[in-house]
Amino acid sequence: MNPCWAILLAVVGFCYVSGQSSNGASPNFQCPPHQEINPCICNVKKNGLDIMCEFTDNFHISKAMTVLKGRTSVIVFYLKLRHNNLPKLQSFIFLGIDIRHLTIHNSSLAVVEESSLSSMGLTQLDLS
Secondary structure (H helix, E strand, O other): OOOOHHHHHHHHHHHHHHHOOOOOOOEEEOOOOOOHHHOEEEEEEEEEEEEEEEEEEEEHHHHHOOOOOOOEEEEEEEEEEEOOOOEEOOOOOOOOOOEEEEEEOOOOEEEEEOOOOOOOOOOOEEEO
16 A cells, blocks of 8 residues: 555544544534524534523423433533523433533522532533
């Protein structure tokens, strides 16, 4: 085999492997249908999904998170919960969702249950 082809194949193979997520599946950067996560909105960004839920409650946020849990290899790069009626962050609400940046603003948050943030790949958490 020509050495140039061998190097090219090695580079292509490396790019393919490094583009895989930690569980071996390709990251899913597709938003769920709007009607499934309404009133939350979703946009695709370079590093993952950008999801914002505003002026809603725990029921609708939980429903949207359940939809995300049902999708494989989803990376939610930004999850923004703003101006919601969310007095308590329920246990396991985000379980199984790869969320990198979680922001909860002006949502009447008073209680964060111990296991509500467990097993998340958070790099940034903002509760205010």
